[in-house]
Amino acid sequence: MSLCGTTSGSTFRGSKRSLEKGSPLAGNEVALPPMQELEDAGILLPASLPFKRIQLSEKYPKGQARGRHWKHLKQMLQAETYHLYPADEPNYMNIEAPPSMYPAKKYCDITGFEAPYKDPKTKLQYANTDIFKQIRALPNESVQQYLSLRNAQVVLK
Amino acid sequence: MPSVPRQDDYDSFDPSRAIVIDNGAYSCRVGWAGEFEPRMRFRNVLHRPRLKASGNVINIVGDYDPALSRFLDFTRSSYRSAFDTNVVYQFETMECVFDYVFNRLGVDSNTIEHPVLLTECPCNPLYSRSKMAELLFETYGVPSLGLGIDGVFSYLHNKRLGRCGADGLVVCSGFTTTHSIPIYHGEPILEACCRVNVGGYHVTDYLRRLLCLEYPYHVASLSWDKVESLKFEHGYIAEDYSMELKLFQEGDKLAEEKLRYWQLPWVPPPVEEKPSEEELARKAAIKEKQSQRLRDMAAAKRSYKIADLEAEIQGLEQLLDDLDNVEEADVDSILTGSGYSSRREIEAALSKSSISLKKAKGEFVKIEKEPEKELDPEKYPLLDVPNEMLTPEQLKEKKKQLFLKSTAEGRIRARLKRQEEESLREQEHNLEEDKRLANPEQYLEDLRARQAELAAKIDQRKKQKLAAGSTGSVGRSERLSAAQKERMKLLTTAAFDRGKEDTFGQRDEDWQLYKKIGKDDDDDEADEDEMELSRLNARLQVI
Numbered sequence: 089m090s091l092c093g094t095t096s097g098s099t100f101r102g103s104k105r106s107l108e109k110g111s112p113l114a115g116n117e118v119a120l121p122p123m124q125e126l127e128d129a130g131i132l133l134p135a136s137l138p139f140k141r142i143q144l145s146e147k148y149p150k151g152q153a154r155g156r157h158w159k160h161l162k163q164m165l166q167a168e169t170y171h172l173y174p175a176d177e178p179n180y181m182n183i184e185a186p187p188s189m190y191p192a193k194k195y196c197d198i199t200g201f202e203a204p205y206k207d208p209k210t211k212l213q214y215a216n217t218d219i220f221k222q223i224r225a226l227p228n229e230s231v232q233q234y235l236s237l238r239n240a241q242v243v244l245k
Numbered sequence: 246m247p248s249v250p251r252q253d254d255y256d257s258f259d260p261s262r263a264i265v266i267d268n269g270a271y272s273c274r275v276g277w278a279g280e281f282e283p284r285m286r287f288r289n290v291l292h293r294p295r296l297k298a299s300g301n302v303i304n305i306v307g308d309y310d311p312a313l314s315r316f317l318d319f320t321r322s323s324y325r326s327a328f329d330t331n332v333v334y335q336f337e338t339m340e341c342v343f344d345y346v347f348n349r350l351g352v353d354s355n356t357i358e359h360p361v362l363l364t365e366c367p368c369n370p371l372y373s374r375s376k377m378a379e380l381l382f383e384t385y386g387v388p389s390l391g392l393g394i395d396g397v398f399s400y401l402h403n404k405r406l407g408r409c410g411a412d413g414l415v416v417c418s419g420f421t422t423t424h425s426i427p428i429y430h431g432e433p434i435l436e437a438c439c440r441v442n443v444g445g446y447h448v449t450d451y452l453r454r455l456l457c458l459e460y461p462y463h464v465a466s467l468s469w470d471k472v473e474s475l476k477f478e479h480g481y482i483a484e485d486y487s488m489e490l491k492l493f494q495e496g497d498k499l500a501e502e503k504l505r506y507w508q509l510p511w512v513p514p515p516v517e518e519k520p521s522e523e524e525l526a527r528k529a530a531i532k533e534k535q536s537q538r539l540r541d542m543a544a545a546k547r548s549y550k551i552a553d554l555e556a557e558i559q560g561l562e563q564l565l566d567d568l569d570n571v572e573e574a575d576v577d578s579i580l581t582g583s584g585y586s587s588r589r590e591i592e593a594a595l596s597k598s599s600i601s602l603k604k605a606k607g608e609f610v611k612i613e614k615e616p617e618k619e620l621d622p623e624k625y626p627l628l629d630v631p632n633e634m635l636t637p638e639q640l641k642e643k644k645k646q647l648f649l650k651s652t653a654e655g656r657i658r659a660r661l662k663r664q665e666e667e668s669l670r671e672q673e674h675n676l677e678e679d680k681r682l683a684n685p686e687q688y689l690e691d692l693r694a695r696q697a698e699l700a701a702k703i704d705q706r707k708k709q710k711l712a713a714g715s716t717g718s719v720g721r722s723e724r725l726s727a728a729q730k731e732r733m734k735l736l737t738t739a740a741f742d743r744g745k746e747d748t749f750g751q752r753d754e755d756w757q758l759y760k761k762i763g764k765d766d767d768d769d770e771a772d773e774d775e776m777e778l779s780r781l782n783a784r785l786q787v788i
Contacts, residue, residue: 131305131313133344139352142384144344148337158336161329164370178435180332180368183424185439201494202487215494233458237451 197234198222211235252284255351260358260388266346267364267395270328271420271445273307275346278362285349290324291338306345330442331366331422332373336380343385361387364395367424367438396426397433404431420444448480449473466509479505547605554602561595692785699778 136143159167170179196203196215203213205220210231212223223231235241263278269289276283287307294317295302303317327338347357361381365374374392381387396417403409415426415433421444427434453472457464483489493500520528564583568576568591585591627635627643628650635643681688735758 131307131309132303133306133348137344137348137352138355139347139357139386140344140384141386144340147340147384158334159372160334161332161370164332164334164372167372168370176436178368178438180366180370183368183435183438183440185441199494201490230458237454237458 197237211240251349252351255353258359261360263360263362263391264350264357265362266343268333269364269395269419270326270331273342273346275350285346287345289328289342290326291341292319292324293322294319295321304341306342328421331419332370333365333377334373336376339377340380340384343380347385357385357387359387360389360391362391362393364398365392366419366422367394367396367426367433367435367440394424394426394433396424397428400426400428400433401431418444421446445476449476452476463509475507479507551602551605554598554605557598558595558602561591561598564591565595689785692781696778696781696785699774699781703774703778 135145165181168179168181170181173179175182194203194206194213195201196219197212198219199215201215203215205215206213207220207223210223210226210228212231212234214220214223226234232241258277265276265278265283267274267283271289272286273289274283274286276285290307292305292309293302294305294314297316297318305317325335325338327333327335327342329335333339363377363381365377369392377392378390381390396415399417400409400413400415404411404413411428411431413428415424415428417424417426421442423441423443424438426438449469449472452475453467453469456467456472460467493503564579564585565588567579568588571579580586580588583591585594627639627646630639630643632640632643677688739758
């Protein structure tokens with residue numbers, strides 16, 4: 089991505105200021121203070137914006153605890169009292185699709201191809217005999233890693 | 246994503262033109278109603294790095310030029326998003342994003358006169374919606390606010406373009422969720438709307454996990470952003486997934502065309518240049534110089550040592566000469582002055598120094614074994630003097646002499662014993678030899694009989710051991726040999742005696758207990774037997 093400074097064709101280093109000064113360091117990174125360069129890049133916003141009724145700094149004064157608690161989605165949903173509404177009224181909770189009723193399609197854990205076979209030892213699904221050989225050569229650790237890709241790994245509790 | 250410089254045509258828009266903000270969990274797009282393209286689009290995130298120069302925290306919304314990161318310290322905080330899944334919850338972050346949006350849009354006036362159209366997820370929780378409205382009305386003072394579902398807006402737009410009819414189904418796949426919204430007579434049917442919590446994030450994450458598993462050495466370079474850019478660059482949607490899979494499985498030409506090869510940015514390892522001839526020569530010269538210096542140092546050290554030793558020897562010889570020449574009475578004073586206690590000691594020191602001198606000079610020294618020193622009473626003069634007649638210092642000296650004498654005596658005794666044993670063995674051997682010569686057949690028979698007996702004994706012992714090992718159910722007492730049992734008994738009695746008054750050690754017999762306990766004659770016996778057997782075997786073979 090690029091920022092305002094770059095899109096206009098000029099690089100940050102060759103900004104007008106240092107060129108005006110005719111400093112021998114023009115074009116050198118040291119010539120510009122970092123703040124100036126950041127401002128030129130256009131990613132810094134002024135501390136107070138005229139169109140705002142309350143400035144950010146007034147709302148969230150510096151020095152006060154930043155960790156203002158915002159309700160997470162879960163807490164929001166708990167506070168929504170959806171159970172009081174009629175059941176056929178759509179809401180965030182009940183538009184979520186239920187788990188699929190269809191059996192999961194089986195894909196090879198190594199190649200991603202369709203897997204007609206499953207190794208009873210490692211429980212890995214595989215597409216053909218070459219991959220079966222490969223599976224049997226795998227250490228248990230990577231077998232578990234492959235299984236964990238489809239949430240089928242052995243979890244010890 | 247290209248970021249747009251601050252717009253300068255804000256004032257040219259009529260106050261009735263709405264500002265459209267497509268507030269997505271991944272990217273935010275902002276533009277004017279009625280225009281075809283958004284004026285800007287950026288990652289909907291907020292970075293809060295510290296300035297390296299001043300240490301102040303600054304807010305950076307969206308993407309930034311990586312070249313600028315040399316001024317910024319990102320280690321304290323990662324980027325943050327206002328979204329939890331697809332719902333806005335962090336309104337402080339949201340406010341920073343809106344600041345950026347309106348500032349970039351070129352708002353210079355004191356108020357925002359344009360209506361704002363904002364997108365939200367289907368069935369946005371009321372809490373989030375009300376907070377959003379509160380923020381836009383109270384902080385920004387927007388005149389009016391419209392909220393809508395992005396997918397539905399898109400459908401309506403496409404309907405107007407004639408791409409779809411009045412009825413249809415919107416499948417809208419976002420960053421973290423995918424919705425399907427049926428449209429009936431141009432109206433979304435939210436009752437039939439469905440959400441699956443899978444989105445582009447999960448695709449990227451899955452791709453990253455696959456790549457990390459496949460290339461465990463490149464986990465560090467397979468960052469989330471890199472994998473995401475990979476996905477955008479090379480990913481495509483298969484119209485028929487199973488057909489596409491077959492295509493790749495068969496590996497025909499079409500699949501090869503679709504195959505992508507991608508190389509991680511490669512940083513060349515520092516090339517080790519082969520040292521030139523000159524450099525090699527220089528290095529060799531330096532090495533030679535260093536070793537020469539070491540040799541010189543060693544030589545200097547040796548010459549010093551030789552000089553020292555020579556001086557010492559000279560001094561000692563001088564001392565001996567002096568001792569020879571002076572009267573008997575002056576001997577003591579000379580001796581005390583020199584630090585030696587006797588003439589003998591001086592001579593010993595002299596011989597020692599001369600040997601080391603020879604060694605230092607590199608001459609071959611045959612170290613003669615010291616002649617067997619018989620216990621000479623001269624060496625321990627204080628031993629015969631009664632204690633009462635000695636000063637405390639001399640008493641100490643006497644003790645030392647006593648110790649030295651006893652150790653010397655011990656050594657001699659041990660030597661004698663060794664000799665005795667040797668002669669005994671010799672005798673036995675001779676005896677056997679005599680027997681053999683006298684009656685070879687009888688001797689041989691005896692030998693064989695003894696061998697058989699021993700072998701049987703060892704075998705039996707082995708069997709016993711094995712039997713003891715195999716019968717696991719038998720108690721501990723059965724597994725122990727008689728000697729071990731005895732030992733256990735002694736130990737237990739000792740343990741139970743603890744309660745009584747402890748008088749152990751007062752009588753000498755008490756210590757015999759340890760001998761009894763420590764005796765493990767079973768094993769010893771076995772060892773002896775085995776040794777004897779091997780000896781007999783060897784002997785038989787010789788004969």
